[in-house]
Amino acid sequence: IRDYDDISDFLGTWGPFQLTVFFALAISILLNGFVGLYIVFVGDTPSHECLIPEEYNISDMWREAAIPVVMQDGVLKRSSCSRYKMETVRNFSALNYTPNVEVNVSEIEVESCVNGWNYSKEVYESTTVAESKFLINKGQAV
Structure with missing residues (x-):
């Protein structure tokens, strides 16, 4: 050995x-x-909400009202995963109706984020989630 x-x-x-x-x-x-x-x-997921593209041509009031408010962790927040049906919102906006005055927004049908998401840049400038090119719905930064 x-x-x-x-x-x-x-x-x-x-x-x-x-x-x-x-x-x-x-x-x-x-x-x-x-x-x-x-x-x-x-690797963190920044706060986000459904993207409402400019091409929908809705008023600022309706753009603000188009995202439902949900209870999350005991706090009321804008939804990250849904928005009110854009065709309906666009029609109400074109008729110059005021959200929650002339139209009860909570009665509008809800849809998923078909156009992607807006990601907040309050905490992070860029994350892998916000920059992912492999996701079906590509988000844009707020």
Whole structure:
């Protein structure tokens, strides 16, 4: 049975080359830790709501009223996953009706976010969720 020292004799002694390789590998390991940490910041889902494209040509009042208000975590918030049916909202806007005065907005049919989402940039400038090109509905930043 040969021992490890006999087998590794041809490598020589611990010198400047081995020291350089050792420190280069040690530095790369430290940087890999930061790569694992960055996902905490870029992987978050920012607050978002359904996108209402400009092409719908609705008034600012109706644009504001087009997203339902829902109870989430004990707080009233604008919905992230639905909006009022845009064809109906566009018709009411064209007739110059006032939301929640002449029209009870909560009675309008709800639809999903068929045009994508608006992502808030209050906390993060960019995240993987907001920038995902592989999603079916592409969002735009608020």
